[in-house]
Amino acid sequence: MRILQLHCNSIEFTPTKKEIKSAEEITPETKHLDEVVVTFIAVEEGDDKTVAKKAITEIKDSMAKVGCKKLLLYPYAHLSSKLASPTSALSVLKEMESLAIDLDVSRAPFGWTKSYKLDVKGHPLAENSKVITKEEGKDDTSEAIKSESKIKSYWYIMSPDGTMQEVEKFNFSPYPQLEILTKYEAAKKRSVDEPPPHVKLMKKMAIADYEPASDSGNMRFYPNGRLIKSLIERYVSEKVLNYGGFEVETPIMYDSHHPSLESYFNRFPARQYNINSEGKQLILRFAACFGQFLMAADFQLSYRSLPLRLYEMTRYSFRREQSGELVGLRRLRAFTMPDCHAFCKDMNQAIDEFKKRFELSREVLHGLGLVDSDYEMAIRFTEEFYNQNKQIIQETVKKLNKPVLIEMWKEKFFYFVLKWEFNFIDNLGKASALSTDQIDVENGKRYNIEFFDEQNKPHHPIILHNSPSGAVERIIYALLEKAAKDTKEGRKSHLPFWLSPTQVRLIPINPEFLPFCENLADKLTESKIRVDIDDRNESIGKRIREAETEWIRYILVIGEKEVNAKDLNVRDRETGEVKQIVFDDFVNRIREQIKDKPFSGLNSNRHITSRPQIMV
RNA sequence: GCUUCGAUAGCUCAGCCUGGUAGAGCGUUACCUUGGUAAGGUAAAGGUCGCGGGUUCAAUUCCCGCUCGGAGCUCCA
Incomplete structure (x- = not known):
């Protein structure tokens, strides 16, 4: 003014x-x-x-x-x-x-x-x-955000054979999704006129919903949603622990005037939630980076303990995104994200680690039900890094075996020299990053993290920042968007079987068969299968139809025949067929599908008549 | 945050332009029906029309502000 x-x-x-x-x-x-x-x-x-x-x-x-x-x-x-x-x-x-x-x-x-x-x-x-201006000198937008728009980028497509072509010259016709990502990132072109389908699905499937009493972008998760989220969290954590991560837990709020943090905030392009408490200015973490860095800085580190991998499933990370950017589960202000940092002694070690984490991320996404064709990769790096490490970039693209969007920066702008992501492209052509890894050459020094080499000389490590799945909520978003796409293209939509809130539904023809159902349900539950019983007084047709709309894979109608036959009459939603199956075969078939995945029991009442109705 | 659109029953929506306090379908409840692989029947209950203010004899309807949501801009996990 x-x-x-x-x-x-x-x-x-x-x-x-x-x-x-x-x-x-x-x-x-x-x-x-x-x-x-x-x-x-x-x-x-x-x-x-x-x-x-x-x-x-x-x-x-x-x-x-x-x-x-x-x-x-x-x-x-x-x-x-x-x-x-x-x-x-x-x-x-x-x-x-x-x-x-x-x-x-x-x-x-x-x-x-x-x-x-x-x-x-x-x-x-x-x-x-x-x-007169707002908050002189106290603008809480980080320097990184403010000058991000000034970065000079050069855009290319790298093919699996390692050749790079300027995006304008690349023939995108076999790669429509990559074209969407490229336009999205390079040309910043977007046009959409409808809400993304996952928003309806997340409500209809009683997974998650907006919570008007909180800040926007802070969701509530219903029993179904919490079950799915918790299974994903456990799965990702197990994968990271197998890779060699050590799980830690760090605070969610930090003193913004801590010297290491203050300069870091200005290198990270995110807006924060601020809290004032007893004269301290606290910020809510937007990732686990600083918690883990501060921890690592207090460790006595020898080259022998490197690479050191610290891991945390951050529930939550907070980013005060602009309100207009928040949509359903795609982009939130409070989200759960696996965050794994690897402290490496030099660039060679970092590159070895980088390769492992690329594979880890790919495996994790596959396990979660997202295959190579569901996402497009983007790799971003400085020109200097490219000139010195061309080979690792080419190798990575070759491994993925499809063309990749390249962004090359003339100079180092962030704290990293390289960053890649897998981007999910949704039904409206929106791109969102899932897995990501970064090679960070600044924060070892900034946080004063030190290790001693063979000559007992101190060095700052190179740090890799990896989220093997990206935000867990965003995985759910991607799975729902994928399901919506299946519906649109005439296929049956479903969640990965190991994430289905109900895996088997029993439908007794009338209350007479309820005791038999209870018994069967007990046995299936013992075999670690989530089973429930539709004990409502509704027609068989209606109860089957509703089980179908809830994406329940196996439906068992229980009547006279089943009680006498001992075999199960199983309707498989994948095929729509009804088959006679021996109990043990049925259980084995299910166990086979979910053997390497975590399990939790049914997260609601077994009887449909006793459940709260969350969404219609 | 800005621009723009929206908010009516638990859910999805009609009514609002042309002001006189509301309707449907689904769901819920009760009863009937005891059904064999994608919707059986009848009835009832359920609404301070998002919140606050203004105009008016009268506001769900017109106007303003706020909250929440959608889309666009911008941005990311």
């Missing part, structure tokens, strides 16, 4: 004509004021109530100095070239007016061309101009 303050003997002004459509509705008449401080005001982009308050405080200060009690607020666009929209300008002006009611305050009409006569006093303090 820019203001020009004039201590006047008098002012007289007359609105002559409306300048803009949204001008205030008034009857134009000449006004005359004596002994008044006239404040010309231009409200600028981004000005809000805080600015209004600050401005009024300053105006009151100087009015007290000149001993004047009458104030005229005079909208005056010509003081600035980056004006706020008329609506917000008017509301800021009204705010100022209401904040100054203890003075004799008036306001010239907004949006009108006005003629005026001024008689300015001649004393030294009579004329005064000011620029």
Whole structure:
């Protein structure tokens, strides 16, 4: 906001004509004021109530100095070239007016061309101009975000044979998804006019929902959703532990004035949640990086313990994303993310580790039900890194065996020299990163993490930052989007079997067969299978239909025949066929499908009639 | 955060333009039905029309603000 303050003997002004459509509705008449401080005001982009308050405080200060009690607020666009929209300008002006009611305050009409006569006093303090901005010097946007838009990038496509081609020259026709990612990233082109299908599904399947009582982007997870999330968390954690990660736990909030953290925040492009507590400015973590770095800095490290892999499933990480960017489970403000850092003694070791983690990430995604064709890879690096380590990049692309989007930076902008991600492309052509890894050459020093080499000389390690799956919520989003795509293309949608809240549903023909169902359900539960019973008084057809809409893989109708036959009558949703199967064969068939995955029991009442109904 | 659209029964939505306090389907409850692989029947209950303010004799309907949500801009796990 820019203001020009004039201590006047008098002012007289007359609105002559409306300048803009949204001008205030008034009857134009000449006004005359004596002994008044006239404040010309231009409200600028981004000005809000805080600015209004600050401005009024300053105006009151100087009015007290000149001993004047009458104030005229005079909208005056010509003081600035980056004006706020008329609506917000008017509301800021009204705010100022209401904040100054203890003075004799008036306001010239907004949006009108006005003629005026001024008689300015001649004393030294009579004329005064000011620029007022929001939170001077306390802008909480990190430097990285502010200058991110200034990065110079060069975009290429690298083919599995290692050749790089400028994106403009690449023939995308066999790779429509890669083309979407490229346009998305390089050209920043997006156009969508409908909500993504997973939002409906996450509610309909009683997985997750918005929680209006929290901040946007902080979701509630229903029993089904919590079960799915917890299974994914356990699966990813087991994979990372097998790879060699050591699980730790670190605080979710940090003192933003801690010296290592302060400079780090300005190198990471994220907005934070801030909390003030007992005079401390705390920020909620946006990843596990600093917790693990601070921990590693306190370790006595020898080259022998490297690579050291620290791992945490961060529930939660917080990023105060712009509200307009939050959609369903795709992008949240509070999310769960596996975060694994590998501290390496040199670039060679880092590159070895990098290869392992690339494979780990791929395996994890496959285990979660996302195959190579579900995502596109992007690799970003500095020109210098490329010139020195061309081979590792080419090898990686070869392993993936399909073309990859390349972003090359002229100079190092972030703390990393290389970063890759697997990007899921959803039904609306939106790209979101899942797995990612980064080679960080700065933070070893910043956090004063040291190890001693063979000559007992201290060094800072190179640090790899890997999230093998990306955010867990985002995995659920990808699975739901994939399911929606199946429906759209005429296939049956489903979740991976090991994540299905109900794996087997029993439908007794009438209550007479309920005891038999209980018995069967007990036996299946003992074999670590999630089974429930639709004991409602509804027709068989209806109960089967509903089991189908809940994506339940196996449906067993239980009647006279089954009770006598001992064999099971199994309807397999994959094929729609009903088959007679011996109990043990059925159990084995299921166990086979989920043998290397974690298991949790049914996370709701076995009987449908006793369940709360969450979504229709 | 900005631009723009929206919010009516537990869910999905109609009614609002042209102001006179509401409807459907699904779900819920009760009863009937005891059914054999994708929707059996009847009835009932259920709404301060998101919140706050304004205009009006009268506001779910018109106007303003807020909250929440969708889309776009921008950005990322």
